[in-house]
Amino acid sequence: MKIGFVGIGVMGKPMATNILKSGYELMCYNRTKDKISGILKKGALVSNSVEDLIKWSDTIIFMLTTPEVIESTLIKNIEDLDIYEGKIIINMGTISPSFSNKLKEDFSKYKASYIDAPVSGSKKPAEDGKLIILTSGNPTIVDSLNPLFRTMGNKITYCGEIPKASMTKLSINLLILHMMEGFSEMINFAKKGCIDLNSLFEIVLSGQVSNDLFKMKYKNYIDQEFPVQGSVKNGIKDLKLITETAKETGAYIPLTNLNHKMYLKAKELGYEEEDFSAIIKVLENSMQVLKC
Known part of the structure; x- marks a missing residue:
């Protein structure tokens, strides 16, 4: 072949x-x-x-x-x-x-x-x-x-x-993009309370919410480096496809619509080519981070 x-x-x-x-x-x-x-x-x-x-x-x-x-x-x-x-x-x-x-x-x-x-x-x-x-x-x-x-x-x-494979793929990506934003919100919230990230990740990654995505990405937040595995740019592309498909099918996805705005904000701030875990920078830019 x-x-x-x-x-x-x-x-x-x-x-x-x-x-x-x-x-x-x-x-x-x-x-x-x-x-x-x-x-x-x-x-x-x-x-x-x-x-x-x-x-x-x-x-x-x-x-x-x-x-x-x-x-x-x-x-x-x-x-x-x-x-x-x-x-x-x-x-x-x-x-x-x-x-x-x-x-x-x-x-x-x-x-x-x-x-x-x-x-x-x-x-x-x-x-x-x-x-x-x-x-x-x-x-x-x-x-x-x-x-x-x-x-x-x-x-x-x-x-x-x-097109069931493409519909399945978008369904999976919808969840992954929510997971990354939620993980970033957790980290930003914990940092506001002066929580040590190493201790936080030790708990999270050994508990019920642990998964391969979080295990792959957590070091990005410790090192403050975001090497590209999946970019913010591609996240925006996928969220556009998801929201358009939701309109076509009549699916109600209110949190996804909000998440789309978050990733668009990341693009606006210049993070388009970074890994999609860099979504945390949007949260950090939205409010002054407490110095612990």
Whole structure:
């Protein structure tokens, strides 16, 4: 199987690297060429155009940011859309359910099979090949792709017909973004009372509320450094998708709407490119921190 991978970013690079390590033939494309040099040195082929990558590949994975970028890269800038005939096209990024449905309709016109397979996890799980991969689409095709998915993830869950994987992914991200904001509020509240963070984390991380996310992020707050695993920018993108989908489906999500405003405030304060745990800086900027 020849795999084409479009979008070698924070998540795409380690995912593509793990595909390559597993012995698949791999060709990559990225708009920003300097991001692709590392995987080229590891043995991947690099294409100068998406069209050449599509022609070469049996299966095309894309890990792109927005509907506009996806449509521009994969549809609008392709001169001959007939090159998609017989191909399998896999979305592994976070998109809205309605846009996933649109992609299914578009690619079916070009006689290609579209599979929705967004991943849950951040940079470190991507590097370790321990992403959770949510799949939807033709179950026979999905089953045939599971060996490929297992190069990138250690848990693959079939969610049903398109767009259920994307809806599931947004549901999970809604919770994760709340968890990070709530964790930050707890820390800011405790600091107001002059509580030692090491003691606080020892209690929290050994109790009922402990989870992998908090274990991964707590050192950020101690060191006051926020290395990017999942950015504020991506959090804003996901919250926009979530709030728009809620309007489409009639879901009432009042706390999520407030959380969206918090992340937008983080962008306004200049934290857009930092890890989403940097949301605590919004809280600290909103009120003077007590000097203990």
